[in-house]
Amino acid sequence: MAMSSAEAVADFGSYDVVIIGAGSAGSVLANRLTANLRRTVLLIEAGGSDNHPWVHIPVGYLFAIGHPRLDWGFRTEPVPGLNGRSLIYPRGKVLGGCSSINGMIYMRGQAQDYDDWRDLGNAGWGWDEVLPLFRRSERHFGAESDHHSIEGELRVEEQRLRWPILDEVAQAAQQMGIRASADFNAGDNEGVGYFPVNQRSGIRWNARKAFLDPARRRPNLRIVTGAHVQRLALDGKRVTGVIFRDRSGLHRVHAGQEVVLCAGAIGTPQILELSGIGRPDVLRRLRVPVQHVLQGVGENLQDHLQLRTIFAIKGARTLNDRARTLWGKAGIALEYALKRSGPMAMAPSQLGIFTRSDPGQTRANIEYHVQPLSLDAFGQPLHTTPALTVSVCNLRPTSTGWSHAVSPDAGMAPQIQPNYLATDEDRKVAADSIRHARRLMAQPHLARFSPIEIKPGAGADDDDTLARLAAEIGTTIFHPVGTARMGTDPLAVTDAQLNVHGLFGVRIADCSVMPRIVSGNTHAPAVMIGEKAAELVMAAG
Structure with a gap:
């Protein structure tokens, strides 16, 4: 009014x-x-x-x-x-x-992000200056260190569940040459690991x-x-x-x-x-x-635009099949009631990968959110067959x-x-991101799960077609x-x-x-x- x-x-x-x-x-x-x-x-x-x-x-x-x-x-x-x-x-x-x-x-970003803010004329906002501010509020699950505090009010904990299929995807990422990361929040988040x-x-x-x-x-x-x-x-x-x-x-x-x-x-x-x-x-x-x-x-x-690629799999459980029946749902609810663990304790994304969309990138410029589930959109029902959502977002869009x-x-x-995908650079990163997700799921380590690309759908591999497919499946990851x-x-x-x-x-x-x-x-x-x-x-x- x-x-x-x-x-x-x-x-x-x-x-x-x-x-x-x-x-x-x-x-x-x-x-x-x-x-x-x-x-x-x-x-x-x-x-x-x-x-x-x-x-x-x-x-x-x-x-x-x-x-x-x-x-x-x-x-x-x-x-x-x-x-x-x-x-x-x-x-x-x-x-x-x-x-x-x-x-x-809980994700801070990269040290270079804040050094860039400082270099744009914003004194006091470099990584070395903001790191104590991150630490001040943090109550981290690990030991006190130069990067983490255990005294703050904002709890940062490990996730209370593991999906074996996500462990396999992490192994596939390492097979691609992406290193395992024990800490995404020390200034360089490149690597694969579970999100805190x-x-x-x-x-x-x-x-x-x-x-x-x-x-x-x-x-x-x-x-x-x-x-x-x-x-x-x-x-x-x-x-x-x-x-x-x-x-x-x-x-x-x-x-x-x-x-x-x-x-x-x-x-x-x-x-x-x-x-x-x-x-x-x-x-x-x-x-x-x-x-x-x-x-x-x-x-x-x-904002970060995520490309929610989906791959059907065989031979591994996902939330799609675990939550398909009333008995499955009851088991999930009971596990949460008794242990505060299991699918009801899930953050939207469990496995994270920070890497480069092409070798010319000087630092990680894409972020994966890998989920042991699939659906058409938030608020829609889960698909009925086992599948993974392998979302990739451009970390530093120019649009x-x-x-x-x-x-x-x-x-x-x-x-x-x-105004997503308004620049040639963002469309190129989008095309490269879909290619990267396909390469990840095509790693030999995942072959026994027979991954099949459902979305956007296997097919042409040229930049124009992939940019068009990115426009069809892209959605916000809610970071304005x-x-x-x-x-x-x-x-x-x-x-x-x-x-x-x-x-x-x-x-x-x-x-x-x-x-x-x-x-x-x-x-x-x-x-x-x-x-x-x-x-x-x-x-x-």
Whole structure:
């Protein structure tokens, strides 16, 4: 609902810091800032409680995506590079944000990713500088080391299941020359191994449990849910607070020190635009008065496109056949009830492979998510015969898109155009990725399982045909970043201290500030950005 000029706005009081968004970064920020009991913090979350079983049972991600209580239910615009297909674009709608519906994979990316951020003019963001921030929040299953901590709040555990067929795929990857990796998170993730996950004894460990539960006992933190931000309050070039709506109406809260936007790569640019901050052409379409021109707001959207190749197999069990009968399903449920293990403890992907799509790549540029199951799409039933999904994604795409508000009504979903496969380079990597998956499954070590390519389907091997097939099977892996990127160029939205260029009293701390997407999953980097933001806010006041 858009604000009416005659609608009363109630005073919600004053806090030192107002945080918008209780996702991965916002939860960390709320925890760290309220450790000083003299600093008052208001955390505003548009979604609700995460007390739903599909949030906490790991396999529940299959049912959380698209659930109207748990997911905002966004869709992309038709994507030209995907033959005009529109994709679902899940975003968490509860405390913990996307950490409550994501794949639970803990992956930092590569050291070079962060050194590249630093070299783009963002001092303080190199690998050696962000590694202590990753360690600060981490409670790792292994021993204390230079790369890992066992003292933090975010649990990182080994998966509580093994599928023999995945062990065989790992052996096939090594037969191709891909080394075994004992640790994907030491700065170079090239190799094959099982993904570490954010779980505690087979139960999802989201940002709410890790960071908000310890902090919400403090008297200086207030959390409001079901509170949809309408806009930032500005006095000239200073952000003085936030206007938000809940079930009781409109409220204005004053921020004595600053406001920190942690609404994510889709929510943050929308809030900026509804506040009159962004591209003038977009603001004119919204009929929102221009308060501050920033041409990069909503631009530079980057995401990982996964190509979900599927191979039927023989002579090995997969979830397809194990969950086919009522007895099989009952056994799965009993195993989880008694041991918190088995298929119900599964993260969406178990086996990971980071490697190079062609020998000319200087470092790993593709990531596999190998799953002992197959289905047509999330939310669809499993196939009835044994099969593997061998997904491959381009870690560093060169295609960029955008996300913009479409209405002054904050409740209207924004337009999202990821613009996948828009560049020749991305189409070439897509073609090479399908070839790579075929070579993996054709390794002699897997011959006894008689793999047969089901999707996209064996056939032509030329670049044009494979790029067309990639357009047919490609789908998001839910890693949007970059829509309010930090930097020093004319399209940058924040500086290296996360301050919004040209404004006072407002920072951004979420994946929208990434100048380039990381070479891996995005939850761990979002937590790190929250840690960095906390340091910056505390240093400022």
